[in-house]
Amino acid sequence: MSAKKKENLSLLVFCAPALMVYIIFKLFPAISGVFYALTDWNGLNKTYHFIGIENFVELTGDRHFWRSMLFTLKYVAVLLITANSSALLLAVFIESRPKGKGFFRTLFYMPNMISMIIGGYMWNFIFTRVLYYMADNWGMKFLDRSWIGDPKYSFAAIIIVASWGVAGYLMIIYMAALQGVPSHLIESAKLDGATSLQCFFKVTMPMIRHALTICIFWTLNSGFQVFDVIYSLTGGGPGRATQSAAINIYEEAFSGNIRYGYATAKSTVLFLIVLIITVIQLNLMKKGEQEL
Amino acid sequence: MRKKQFIQNAICYFLLAAAAVFWLFPLFMALINSFKTNGELLTNVMSFPTSLHFENYTRTIEKMHYLRSFRNTVVLSALSVSMMILFSALAGWRLCRTKTKLSSFIFGMFVFSMLIPFSSIMIPLYKVVLALKIKNSLLGLSFVYAGLGVSMAIFLYHGFVKGIPQELEEAAAIDGGSRMKIFFLIILPLLKPITATICITNVLWVWNDFLLPLIVISDNKKYSLLLSTNTLFGQYSSDWTAILSALILAAIPVIIFYALFQKQILKGIADGAVKG
Numbered sequence: 319m320s321a322k323k324k325e326n327l328s329l330l331v332f333c334a335p336a337l338m339v340y341i342i343f344k345l346f347p348a349i350s351g352v353f354y355a356l357t358d359w360n361g362l363n364k365t366y367h368f369i370g371i372e373n374f375v376e377l378t379g380d381r382h383f384w385r386s387m388l389f390t391l392k393y394v395a396v397l398l399i400t401a402n403s404s405a406l407l408l409a410v411f412i413e414s415r416p417k418g419k420g421f422f423r424t425l426f427y428m429p430n431m432i433s434m435i436i437g438g439y440m441w442n443f444i445f446t447r448v449l450y451y452m453a454d455n456w457g458m459k460f461l462d463r464s465w466i467g468d469p470k471y472s473f474a475a476i477i478i479v480a481s482w483g484v485a486g487y488l489m490i491i492y493m494a495a496l497q498g499v500p501s502h503l504i505e506s507a508k509l510d511g512a513t514s515l516q517c518f519f520k521v522t523m524p525m526i527r528h529a530l531t532i533c534i535f536w537t538l539n540s541g542f543q544v545f546d547v548i549y550s551l552t553g554g555g556p557g558r559a560t561q562s563a564a565i566n567i568y569e570e571a572f573s574g575n576i577r578y579g580y581a582t583a584k585s586t587v588l589f590l591i592v593l594i595i596t597v598i599q600l601n602l603m604k605k606g607e608q609e610l
Numbered sequence: 611m612r613k614k615q616f617i618q619n620a621i622c623y624f625l626l627a628a629a630a631v632f633w634l635f636p637l638f639m640a641l642i643n644s645f646k647t648n649g650e651l652l653t654n655v656m657s658f659p660t661s662l663h664f665e666n667y668t669r670t671i672e673k674m675h676y677l678r679s680f681r682n683t684v685v686l687s688a689l690s691v692s693m694m695i696l697f698s699a700l701a702g703w704r705l706c707r708t709k710t711k712l713s714s715f716i717f718g719m720f721v722f723s724m725l726i727p728f729s730s731i732m733i734p735l736y737k738v739v740l741a742l743k744i745k746n747s748l749l750g751l752s753f754v755y756a757g758l759g760v761s762m763a764i765f766l767y768h769g770f771v772k773g774i775p776q777e778l779e780e781a782a783a784i785d786g787g788s789r790m791k792i793f794f795l796i797i798l799p800l801l802k803p804i805t806a807t808i809c810i811t812n813v814l815w816v817w818n819d820f821l822l823p824l825i826v827i828s829d830n831k832k833y834s835l836l837l838s839t840n841t842l843f844g845q846y847s848s849d850w851t852a853i854l855s856a857l858i859l860a861a862i863p864v865i866i867f868y869a870l871f872q873k874q875i876l877k878g879i880a881d882g883a884v885k886g
Contacts, residue, residue, distance in 0.1 A: 322710060325708050329705070329712060330712075332704035332789070333700070333701040335700065336697040336698055339754075339760060340723075340757050344757050345719075347737075348726050351733065354737070411625060415626075426630070427876065428633065429633065431814070431864045431865065432861050434820075435840060439857055440637065440639070440854075440857055443640060443853070447651075448639055455656075482636075490879045493880075543727050545820075546820050549820075567729055567732075568732075571732075571736075578737070589726065592730075
């Protein structure tokens with residue numbers, strides 16, 4: 319046996335446990351999913367048949383799915399802005415002062431520790447009890463609306479809770495990046511007469527561009543899969559008004575319909591859309607970073 | 611100039627404090643109201659409880675089988691993460707040290723699959739779980755977590771091993787040590803820092819994951835903390851004192867965990883981001 323073959327054999331031995339669980343629980347499901355999407359597999363019949371692209375044809379006319387997809391897109395777009403701007407703002411404020419860094423960092427990161435199921439239910443209490451109390455007793459009449467029950471406001475409620483849940487994480491990344499910006503650059507810009515805002519946008523922002531790429535990538539990726547926060551806050555309701563794609567797929571497969579084949583077709587489409595958007599984003603941001 | 615600095619500081623800290631109040635508000639409201647009677651909660655949600663009704667907690671601990679769910683979650687996290695760490699340290703080390711086409715192919719496969727979102731494999735995965743008859747099995751579920759988690763862990767180990775000089779293991783190999791022996795006696799101890807990071811992040815992931823157990827575990831004797839909290843919320847939807855005490859009880863373990871490992875958790879994120 320040649321030395322190279324021996325090396326490869328030893329490699330396979332060491333990778334065997336990892337490869338085994340990985341192939342069974344990730345690779346095989348990912349590949350077989352494409353196949354199931356072409357069948358009429360469901361939880362009722364023992365057998366299933368190959369039906370070609372029928373599922374995908376049906377999917378093009380599935381109003382509920384596309385509405386949930388559109389909702390997810392809207393959610394991701396708004397969350398990108400709210401979560402990242404609040405995270406960046408917090409990071410800049412905390413980093414600009416000498417005291418209290420550790421304290422504020424610990425505090426703002428806290429929601430990330432708790433599952434969004436728990437956090438979502440806590441906010442559920444705020445929206446269904448506390449805000450009404452504040453509206454009635456403290457004269458804050460603008461709070462007096464059906465935050466969970468009215469689709470106009472439940473979107474806002476979801477965004478508030480989701481931003482609360484992820485901003486701390488993004489803030490940590492922005493803080494690490496801000497620490498890497500040399501202070502003499504800012505000082506010399508200030509000596510040249512730049513205002514604080516000019517300093518921020520012309521000096522600091524380009525320097526933390528890499529962190530921005532990471533944070534946007536991360537928000538996109540986790541945003542498209544949003545499940546917990548909506549599940550615990552509105553359950554996708556009222557009706558299907560706040561259903562995200564992941565919730566729609568979950569319902570199709572596991573509650574009521576049990577149409578696995580059709581649901582797999584949906585998840586294939588979701589994967590493709592996420593993949594395309596991620597690739598576009600990474601390319602755009604890389605180009606942007608190179609131009610600097 | 612001094613005065614200007616002072617005003618700037620004051621505004622800055624005021625805004626940060628306002629944000630902090632907002633951040634803690636849901637936790638704080640859940641905490642104070644979890645100690646009230648339901649009547650007290652209905653009349654005034656903003657007041658402090660007149661007396662601490664710990665019986666809400668004892669009642670909830672019984673109703674959601676807190677100790678059982680807690681034990682299930684501990685078992686699940688411990689099994690999943692130990693497997694993840696052992697499997698991926700073995701693989702990550704050899705993948706880094708072997709310079710063949712096969713090794714770069716396997717490594718590339720692991721890295722690429724990190725992009726596959728969970729929601730797009732969950733249904734075929736459910737089928738695998740049914741076929742292997744591991745539905746409602748905590749051990750089975752921890753194998754699933756290992757399978758889903760190894761790619762990221764291998765990526766991190768691979769990067770870390772690159773920074774370890776090869777001389778040590780070469781010397782040990784000349785002395786006649788087998789690779790397995792070298793791994794356990796020399797490599798694994800050297801990997802400690804990255805193992806700590808991987809361990810902490812993945813314990814948190816498994817502990818806080820909801821969708822996968824929701825699909826795979828339907829037997830309430832095997833429920834994780836989140837599943838039993840979720841069930842309680844469904845059953846007692848208007849009994850807020852019961853729900854809030856359940857939420858606090860479910861949050862306590864992670865908050866203790868945070869208090870203990872805060873430094874490593876926050877450092878792990880910042881480091882991970884720089885490398886990514």
